[in-house]
Amino acid sequence: xxxxxxxxxxIESIDVFPWNDHFNTxxxxxxxxxxxxxxxxxxxxxxxxxxxxxxxxxxxxxxxxDYTVYHFxxxxxxxxxxxxxxxxxTNHKEEHNGFISTVLSLKAKKNAHSVDSMxxxxxxxxxxxxxxxxxxxxxxxxxVVLAIQSGLSQExxxxxxxxxxxxxxxxxxxxxxxxxxxxxxxxxQLMKEAAKRKQTEQQLRISAEQLEQTVQSLDKANKSLKxxxxxxxxxxxxxxxxxxxxxxxxxxxxxxxxxxxAREMGLNAEEKKNILYAGLLMQIGxxxxxxxxxxxxxxxxxxxxxxxxxxxxxEGEALLNGLTQLKGASxxxxxxxxxxxxxxxxxxxxxxxxxxxxxxxxxxxxxIAYLExxxxxxxxxxxxxxSQLISRKENYYDPAIVDAFIKILKEDITVxxxxxxxxxxxxxxxxxxxxxxxxxxxDRPVLEISWIQLKPGMEIESIYFDNKPYIKNCIADQRLIxxxxxxxxxxxxxxxxxxxxxxx
Numbered sequence: 001x002x003x004x005x006x007x008x009x010x011i012e013s014i015d016v017f018p019w020n021d022h023f024n025t026x027x028x029x030x031x032x033x034x035x036x037x038x039x040x041x042x043x044x045x046x047x048x049x050x051x052x053x054x055x056x057x058x059x060x061x062x063x064x065x066d067y068t069v070y071h072f073x074x075x076x077x078x079x080x081x082x083x084x085x086x087x088x089x090t091n092h093k094e095e096h097n098g099f100i101s102t103v104l105s106l107k108a109k110k111n112a113h114s115v116d117s118m119x120x121x122x123x124x125x126x127x128x129x130x131x132x133x134x135x136x137x138x139x140x141x142x143x144v145v146l147a148i149q150s151g152l153s154q155e156x157x158x159x160x161x162x163x164x165x166x167x168x169x170x171x172x173x174x175x176x177x178x179x180x181x182x183x184x185x186x187x188x189q190l191m192k193e194a195a196k197r198k199q200t201e202q203q204l205r206i207s208a209e210q211l212e213q214t215v216q217s218l219d220k221a222n223k224s225l226k227x228x229x230x231x232x233x234x235x236x237x238x239x240x241x242x243x244x245x246x247x248x249x250x251x252x253x254x255x256x257x258x259x260x261x262a263r264e265m266g267l268n269a270e271e272k273k274n275i276l277y278a279g280l281l282m283q284i285g286x287x288x289x290x291x292x293x294x295x296x297x298x299x300x301x302x303x304x305x306x307x308x309x310x311x312x313x314x315e316g317e318a319l320l321n322g323l324t325q326l327k328g329a330s331x332x333x334x335x336x337x338x339x340x341x342x343x344x345x346x347x348x349x350x351x352x353x354x355x356x357x358x359x360x361x362x363x364x365x366x367x368i369a370y371l372e373x374x375x376x377x378x379x380x381x382x383x384x385x386x387s388q389l390i391s392r393k394e395n396y397y398d399p400a401i402v403d404a405f406i407k408i409l410k411e412d413i414t415v416x417x418x419x420x421x422x423x424x425x426x427x428x429x430x431x432x433x434x435x436x437x438x439x440x441x442x443d444r445p446v447l448e449i450s451w452i453q454l455k456p457g458m459e460i461e462s463i464y465f466d467n468k469p470y471i472k473n474c475i476a477d478q479r480l481i482x483x484x485x486x487x488x489x490x491x492x493x494x495x496x497x498x499x500x501x502x503x504x
Contacts, residue, residue: 023134025142027078033071034134040067041126068103072096075138082145083154092141094492095133140165237280242450245294246283249447250368255279257364257408258357264404267356270328275357277329282336282361284319285312297374313337314346332357336365339396351398359398363389363405366396371445371502381503382409382442409442445501451488454481454497461498465491 019038024031044060076093083089102125143164147157241248258279262272286294289312293305301309313336320330335349335358342350369375370385380388386406393399446461454460456477463470465487471480476499484495 025134025139026146027142030075030078030138030142033067033074034138036067037071037126037130037134041130044126065103068096068100072100078145079141082148083141086154088141088144088158092137095137098492099129099133136165233277233280236284240281240283240287243286243294244291245296246286247372247447247453248450250365251280251283253368253445253447254282254361254364257367257405258360260408261360261364261401261405262357264408265356265360265401271357274328274332275360277326278332278336278357279361279364281320281326281329282316282333282365283312284333285314285316288312288315297377298369299375299377310337310345328357331355332361334358336362338362340393340398341395343395354398356398356401359401360405363397363401367405368445368501379503382444385502386442444504446498447501448496448498451484451495451497454484454499456481459500461500462496463498464496466493470495 019035023034023038025034040060040063043063076089076096079089079092106121106125140161143161144154144157147160148154152160237251238248240246241251255276258275259272262275267275289309293301293309298306298309313334317330317334320326320333323330332355334346335355338344338347338349338354338358340351340354340359342348344354366375367385367389370380370388371382373379375388386409389397389402389406393402454476458476460471460474460476462472463484470484470487474480484497488495
């Protein structure tokens with residue numbers, strides 16, 4: 001019995017993505033094949049968690065390859081029948097080709113790098129792809145096809161599909177959040193499995209070395225699932241930022257500056273984690289708001305609609321209700337519009353009764369809003385935005401947090417993500433700034449946005465194609481945007497677009 005390996009103990013499958021009816025497109029053949037993709041994803045998660053050998057992983061790769069050949073050809077034949085030679089058909093094929101290219105690239109990494117690193121990256125890719133491709137692209141294509149089958153023209157079918165996708169957004173939210181809940185449940189189950197195995201192996205008098213290997217293996221699996229949890233939340237934050245009026249890259253900036261401010265205020269690890277999750281998901285309630293409302297700057301929204309807009313904070317908390325891991329974050333999201341003097345919404349909390357995470361996130365998000373002009377109607381410089389924060393101490397904002405935030409703006413510090421918590425990385429400038437912080441200038445924020453959000457008049461910091469610089473330090477106009485679109489279509493690569501916020 002001393003030679004018995006822990007891998008021989010039967011294990012349950014880990015469903016990182018349990019099949020849900022909201023995945024259904026309405027085309028049975030497509031839905032059956034999507035279920036197969038989900039099965040492969042869950043199988044891969046199980047092998048990752050329990051340290052399967054290379055031969056088994058090769059089988060998973062082969063199954064995945066077989067799936068791409070069979071499913072993609074089937075799906076493309078359906079699109080071609082109803083949407084021949086259309087942009088929809090062409091773009092969908094490009095999505096499929098991108099998927100195959102990425103899987104082959106990861107296969108090559110398996111041969112050159114550690115199996116653990118490769119399988120982590122593959123699982124993360126599949127989770128993101130499943131969320132963005134099936135739930136958005138395939139569902140949209142299916143709605144168009146079904147509408148054409150009912151007798152509509154392609155143009156009418158596309159308009160109807162757009163409306164249906166917009167009205168179905170809440171279903172997407174509910175489905176994704178149930179996925180995160182499942183991830184948390186799986187983590188707990190793994191911990192129970194660890195305790196069970198430890199007890200069993202002690203009873204069988206397995207050597208201390210084998211016992212330690214078992215515990216380490218399960219600890220590693222648990223840590224990996226935690227990383228999948230935060231990766232899934234980041235994926236959902238990206239989906240939120242695809243809505244009109246929400247710039248991609250804002251949540252990243254907010255969590256970075258909020259993390260630095262939380263450190264300056266001496267918050268503990270749990271408080272920092274809640275701020276991280278809340279910063280990523282604080283706009284989740286906006287998913288149910290109409291495009292016409294989201295496209296307006298806050299200052300230009302009529303008073304009656306402003307009340308509706310601000311309720312997204314309460315709706316965001318409600319969407320996260322019941323998820324234990326996000327309970328603390330949901331409270332911060334609810335109170336993001338409270339004011340220090342008690343004049344805010346929804347509960348009129350004041351001073352220390354407002355959760356400190358909400359007080360921090362309010363300052364950081366309002367700073368961005370001042371810079372881009374959505375708060376007042378005027379795009380502000382960094383100094384003007386900071387002046388707004390200072391002038392509203394005691395009324396809108398916690399004075400101590402405003403001071404801490406301004407201090408970290410004057411320091412050149414970056415944030416890197418390690419597991420599920422931000423890690424502060426100081427730059428070479430800090431020693432210089434520490435002795436002269438009052439005179440230090442504050443650089444304008446640089447946000448990485450989606451290329452489709454680039455508009456004339458935006459100040460471009462840089463645009464890269466395939467890690468190569470395309471253009472830097474200029475103002476976007478329609479001619480430049482058209483050339484970027486054309487280059488993307490010719491190369492098949494999405495540009496990395498970074499813009500500067502605020503006025504000079």
